[in-house]
Amino acid sequence: MQTLIPTLLSACVSAGWTVQTNADRATAALAASNTWGAAWSILVSLLVVALLVTLLGLGLIYLERKIAALFQSRLGPMRVGPYGLLQTVMDTIKLLLKEDIVPDKADKVLHLLAPAIALTTPVVVLGLLPYGPLAQLADVNIGILFISAISGFGVLGVLLGGWSSNNKWSLIGAMRAGAQIISYELSATLALLVVVMFAGTLSLSGIVESQAEGWWVWRAPLVGLVAFLIHLIASTAEINRLPFDIPEGESELAAGFHTEYSGMRFSFFFLAEFVNMFTVAALTTTLFLGGWMPFHVGEWARFNEVMDHIPPLVWFSFKTGFIVFVIMWVRWTFPRLRVDQLMHFEWKFLLPVGFANLVAASVVALGNWYFYPVA
Amino acid sequence: MIQAAVYTLLFYLFGGATIALALVTVLNRRMLRAVMGLMGVLAMSACFYIMLSAEFLAGVQILVYVGGIVVLMVFAIMLTQTVDVLVEVPHWSRRALAGAAALALLLAVAGLGAGVPLEAPAGAGIPEDNTVAIGKALMDYGPRGYVLPFEIISLLLLAAAIGGIVVARKTAPEDQPLTSGGDLADEGLLQTAHTQRDEEAWVPES
Amino acid sequence: MAHVESSDVKETRMRVAGIEVPVSIVPRLAKEGYRGRFSTGLRGLLSGMRLTLGYFFGPVITQQYPENRKTLKFPERYRAILKLKFVPMKEAITSWDFKRRDEGLPKVDAHTLRTWLRGYEEVKYHKCTGCGNCEKACPNGSIKVITRYGEITEDRELDRFIWRMDSCMFCNACVQACPHDALEMGPEFENAVYDRRLLIYNLNTQAGAAARFVVEEEAEMRRKMMAPREVCGGPIPLNGHYLPRVEPLQVVPLLDGPAPENAVAEVAL
Numbered sequence: 001m002q003t004l005i006p007t008l009l010s011a012c013v014s015a016g017w018t019v020q021t022n023a024d025r026a027t028a029a030l031a032a033s034n035t036w037g038a039a040w041s042i043l044v045s046l047l048v049v050a051l052l053v054t055l056l057g058l059g060l061i062y063l064e065r066k067i068a069a070l071f072q073s074r075l076g077p078m079r080v081g082p083y084g085l086l087q088t089v090m091d092t093i094k095l096l097l098k099e100d101i102v103p104d105k106a107d108k109v110l111h112l113l114a115p116a117i118a119l120t121t122p123v124v125v126l127g128l129l130p131y132g133p134l135a136q137l138a139d140v141n142i143g144i145l146f147i148s149a150i151s152g153f154g155v156l157g158v159l160l161g162g163w164s165s166n167n168k169w170s171l172i173g174a175m176r177a178g179a180q181i182i183s184y185e186l187s188a189t190l191a192l193l194v195v196v197m198f199a200g201t202l203s204l205s206g207i208v209e210s211q212a213e214g215w216w217v218w219r220a221p222l223v224g225l226v227a228f229l230i231h232l233i234a235s236t237a238e239i240n241r242l243p244f245d246i247p248e249g250e251s252e253l254a255a256g257f258h259t260e261y262s263g264m265r266f267s268f269f270f271l272a273e274f275v276n277m278f279t280v281a282a283l284t285t286t287l288f289l290g291g292w293m294p295f296h297v298g299e300w301a302r303f304n305e306v307m308d309h310i311p312p313l314v315w316f317s318f319k320t321g322f323i324v325f326v327i328m329w330v331r332w333t334f335p336r337l338r339v340d341q342l343m344h345f346e347w348k349f350l351l352p353v354g355f356a357n358l359v360a361a362s363v364v365a366l367g368n369w370y371f372y373p374v375a
Numbered sequence: 376m377i378q379a380a381v382y383t384l385l386f387y388l389f390g391g392a393t394i395a396l397a398l399v400t401v402l403n404r405r406m407l408r409a410v411m412g413l414m415g416v417l418a419m420s421a422c423f424y425i426m427l428s429a430e431f432l433a434g435v436q437i438l439v440y441v442g443g444i445v446v447l448m449v450f451a452i453m454l455t456q457t458v459d460v461l462v463e464v465p466h467w468s469r470r471a472l473a474g475a476a477a478l479a480l481l482l483a484v485a486g487l488g489a490g491v492p493l494e495a496p497a498g499a500g501i502p503e504d505n506t507v508a509i510g511k512a513l514m515d516y517g518p519r520g521y522v523l524p525f526e527i528i529s530l531l532l533l534a535a536a537i538g539g540i541v542v543a544r545k546t547a548p549e550d551q552p553l554t555s556g557g558d559l560a561d562e563g564l565l566q567t568a569h570t571q572r573d574e575e576a577w578v579p580e581s
Numbered sequence: 582m583a584h585v586e587s588s589d590v591k592e593t594r595m596r597v598a599g600i601e602v603p604v605s606i607v608p609r610l611a612k613e614g615y616r617g618r619f620s621t622g623l624r625g626l627l628s629g630m631r632l633t634l635g636y637f638f639g640p641v642i643t644q645q646y647p648e649n650r651k652t653l654k655f656p657e658r659y660r661a662i663l664k665l666k667f668v669p670m671k672e673a674i675t676s677w678d679f680k681r682r683d684e685g686l687p688k689v690d691a692h693t694l695r696t697w698l699r700g701y702e703e704v705k706y707h708k709c710t711g712c713g714n715c716e717k718a719c720p721n722g723s724i725k726v727i728t729r730y731g732e733i734t735e736d737r738e739l740d741r742f743i744w745r746m747d748s749c750m751f752c753n754a755c756v757q758a759c760p761h762d763a764l765e766m767g768p769e770f771e772n773a774v775y776d777r778r779l780l781i782y783n784l785n786t787q788a789g790a791a792a793r794f795v796v797e798e799e800a801e802m803r804r805k806m807m808a809p810r811e812v813c814g815g816p817i818p819l820n821g822h823y824l825p826r827v828e829p830l831q832v833v834p835l836l837d838g839p840a841p842e843n844a845v846a847e848v849a850l
Contacts, residue, residue, distance in 0.1 A: 030377055030378045030381060033377045035377050038377075107407065141430060141506075142430045142431055142434040145434035145435070145506075146433075148438055152438055152441065152442025153441055153442060155442065155446050156414065156445065159450075159453070160411075160449075163449075163453055178449075178450060185442075
């Protein structure tokens with residue numbers, strides 16, 4: 001870690017970001033028959049993911065409550081700890097100490113499996129995201145495809161949760177959630193295909209590196225922006241957040257598919273929602289806003305140098321934080337979409353626009369009509 | 376060397392998990408648990424693909440099989456079943472017959488498979504970036520290309536999509552509107568069966 | 582968006598269910614085009630987001646009680662307790678207490694005194710004449726005005742003004758009904774007690790005529806006209822019913838004799 005900052009600064013100067021991930025280090029160690037080194041790299045990765053999940057859970061839930069309060073002209077948690085900072089900690093302890101109630105006729109195995117799948121999905125994605133040139137845990141060369149696939153996995157968590165509760169309303173919530181998620185998966189995938197076309201690679205670090213001349217959201221004229229908006233909207237629907245949270249429907253179906261969950265199992269679903277939100281925001285940032293890439297503008301070398309002085313991790317956090325703020329902002333502004341309005345929006349508006357955008361983007365990519373054309 | 380040991384360990388791990396999950400799939404009497412076993416088997420297949428350096432295939436396996444087909448099966452089961460319908464327990468003679476058939480099949484496959492050489496054919500290397508290679512092969516209209524099957528499959532999918540829409544479309548019965556109103560009614564998307572009576576209803580007498 | 586001109590509306594008569602009725606036929610509004618609806622929708626979404634962002638950076642209206650207790654400010658219209666409006670006069674409570682000592686009555690300790698007078702350290706004169714308008718106006722019978730015949734004024738006088746906070750809904754009807762401007766609602770909301778009986782207030786500190794009849798007399802006459810009364814007194818049934826399992830409070834006559842054993846003064850606050 002001591003070599004991190006100087007390494008970063010020297011990388012700034014040479015304007016060439018070399019990405020090295022923990023998985024690379026582990027592989028290199030194994031190839032050199034250095035088992036302890038490999039084990040150490042793997043252990044560090046696991047610990048970082050665990051730490052990240054904890055911090056995200058505690059931090060994001062607290063932020064959500066505070067930001068929601070400020071949008072509503074109130075203060076949010078203020079009593080537990082200074083400015084309510086310990087609120088989430090206490091909530092976590094409370095949830096852990098709660099009794100784990102499983103309904104009598106519920107399917108015990110599936111009742112346990114559902115929150116496990118729901119939480120595993122975003123946590124796996126956390127390990128794949130590029131947080132910085134030297135701070136990525138694993139870089140699969142099918143990165144985006146893998147993340148799409150794992151997000152598709154998450155549907156099962158919701159469906160099983162609703163089914164295994166042996167509760168009509170949970171089942172309704174689960175079915176709606178299933179329909180919603182698999183529909184919006186399409187639009188999200190179409191939007192990220194645009195970026196894959198621009199960047200020419202599926203791997204996340206490759207996509208980030210390809211934005212060294214400028215972020216795709218502005219560098220590709222109009223199609224980047226449209227794809228960014230489509231991806232943001234579709235991802236908000238994927239994670240069941242307002243205005244698309246009919247499955248949870250807090251005022252409609254009690255709590256939708258996680259009505260019958262309490263204690264640790266509910267905290268899994270709860271945590272999964274917030275880690276998912278972070279994952280989606282981080283993914284949007286990586287694809288469209290440059291990930292950890294500073295705000296470069298093509299050939300303005302002096303400007304780029306100035307921008308390079310801010311560490312990549314700060315860039316990443318700032319951008320992801322901004323997207324998370326936008327997601328929360330949208331949550332506290334708009335009413336909930338009814339389930340048929342939701343489907344109508346996806347299949348009759350978002351998907352055709354996504355297809356048209358894809359075609360236009362392919363034309364832009366072929367003609368190299370970016371603001372700073374790819375070499 | 377350590378790498379090879381790790382690979383072997385992972386292989387046996389995934390293999391054992393695949394067998395266990397496959398047994399869950401075929402032996403479990405509750406449908407959804409069986410489907411979960413199937414999901415596990417498919418996910419393990421994806422792991423094998425990764426071990427064989429076919430990452431694209433692994434990603435697509437999870438995306439299509441687990442994220443699509445297993446979800447479809449789960450939907451189908453949820454929409455057509457009540458929770459505690461358990462399959463009836465078959466008679467022991469039927470079970471014995473099934474076990475014998477399975478064993479015979481296993482021996483046959485093992486015997487046939489034992490004679491198959493497991494080395495890769497000469498000249499078939501693993502491309503550096505198999506996504507690009509697969510993409511190029513799909514678009515290749517030369518003799519070793521796959522563009523014709525690709526186009527035929529797209530036609531097939533189109534037919535399936537259209538067929539699905541035709542099968543699932545609702546037609547309005549006579550005198551009944553298709554939806555009960557709401558905000559779609561004003562947009563002209565309301566499909567009502569127009570009758571003579573509708574035309575005459577509000578003609579003012581002037 | 583299209584709108585309907587009044588010239589487009591046709592007035593005719595129509596036969597509906599066998600009766601001829603006048604009918605106005607209004608043409609259907611033209612449906613906005615796809616692009617129109619898209620731009621309206623988008624503008625609506627963005628303006629909504631701008632509105633909430635304004636609230637995000639705007640002032641927070643939550644007040645952190647009890648940390649801000651010293652600086653609490655309430656709007657004029659906040660109602661949390663009913664009070665009789667008092668005309669301040671300069672009779673000190675200690676002179677009344679000295680009088681009791683002179684007469685050989687046991688000295689009432691300072692705590693009990695404060696309890697009885699609940700923050701009203703000065704003897705204050707009320708404006709209530711005992712007309713009972715507020716009692717009639719109260720929707721759920723939370724006010725009972727007990728009057729007595731005053732020898733000096735030879736007219737009806739207020740004896741006790743019983744107000745039940747446990748049933749009052751702070752509707753302000755009594756304040757509006759009073760013809761003598763004797764009542765007001767104040768914002769003092771810290772009225773929680775551990776004993777339900779203590780929610781039955783006696784709002785007047787002195788029994789006697791309204792202030793405008795008393796202020797003209799000299800001090801000796803004033804003392805004769807008024808008699809002090811305690812806070813939280815009087816066994817007053819709610820709408821004619823007694824509360825089950827709640828014993829009525831004993832009325833403690835302050836100057837008319839020694840206090841009985843189970844008097845209000847024994848209840849700690």
